Amino acid sequence: MTSLLSGFGLGLSLILAIGAQNAFVLRQGLRGEHVLPVVLTCALSEIVLISIGVLGFGTLVARAPWAVEAMRWGGVAFLLVYAAIAARRAWIGGAALRPGGQMTSLRAALLTCLAVTWLNPHAWLDTVVLLGSVSTQAEVPGLFGAGAIVAAAVFFFSLGFGARLLRPIFARPAAWRALDAGIALVMTVIAVGLATG
Known part of the structure; x- marks a missing residue:
C-alpha cells in the first residue's frame, strides 16, 4: 500500500505542474471540444510512458547520460515553440478563442494531443x-507505477471535465487572451529552467 500511495503522490505532484499537455487539456475542456477522446488519449499515453519508466527504461537512460541531455534540449526547443504559439494566440485574440468559435476537428485535436504528449x-x-x-527504490515497483497511473487518470479526467466550471469566466475573449499569455509565460519559464538546470 505504501508503494501505491507513494506512486500516486509523486505522479500527482509531477502532473499538477502546468505544462503543454495540461494547457491543451484545459483549453479543450473550456471549449467543450472532444473532451473524452482527449483525456483518454492523455491517460493512455501516461500509462504507456509510466510503464516504460517502471519497467526499466529509467535505468537505461541513467546509463546513457547523452539521452537525458538530448531530451533536455529537445524539451527546451519544444516548450519555446509551444510558448510562441500561445503568445501569438494571446496577441491576436479574436473570435477563434471564444468557446462558441470555430470547432477543432477530432483528428486535429487528437494529433495535437499526441504531439504535446x-x-x-x-x-x-x-x-x-x-x-x-524513483520506482527502483519502491518496495513494490509495480504498485508504485500503478499509483502514478491512477494519479494521471484522475488528474486528466478532473481537468478535462472540470474545466466547464470555469466557462463563465472564459466567456470573455480577454480571459482567453490572459490564459494564453499565462501559458506562454509558464512554458518559457519551464524552458529556461530546463536549459539552466
Missing part, C-alpha cells in the same frame, strides 16, 4: 526518467 521531452523526463528512477 509524445513529442514533449519534458513529459518523458518526468514520467520515464524520474518516475522510472
Whole structure:
C-alpha cells in the first residue's frame, strides 16, 4: 500500500505542474471540444510512458547520460515553440478563442494531443526518467507505477471535465487572451529552467 500511495503522490505532484499537455487539456475542456477522446488519449499515453519508466527504461537512460541531455534540449526547443504559439494566440485574440468559435476537428485535436504528449521531452523526463528512477527504490515497483497511473487518470479526467466550471469566466475573449499569455509565460519559464538546470 505504501508503494501505491507513494506512486500516486509523486505522479500527482509531477502532473499538477502546468505544462503543454495540461494547457491543451484545459483549453479543450473550456471549449467543450472532444473532451473524452482527449483525456483518454492523455491517460493512455501516461500509462504507456509510466510503464516504460517502471519497467526499466529509467535505468537505461541513467546509463546513457547523452539521452537525458538530448531530451533536455529537445524539451527546451519544444516548450519555446509551444510558448510562441500561445503568445501569438494571446496577441491576436479574436473570435477563434471564444468557446462558441470555430470547432477543432477530432483528428486535429487528437494529433495535437499526441504531439504535446509524445513529442514533449519534458513529459518523458518526468514520467520515464524520474518516475522510472524513483520506482527502483519502491518496495513494490509495480504498485508504485500503478499509483502514478491512477494519479494521471484522475488528474486528466478532473481537468478535462472540470474545466466547464470555469466557462463563465472564459466567456470573455480577454480571459482567453490572459490564459494564453499565462501559458506562454509558464512554458518559457519551464524552458529556461530546463536549459539552466
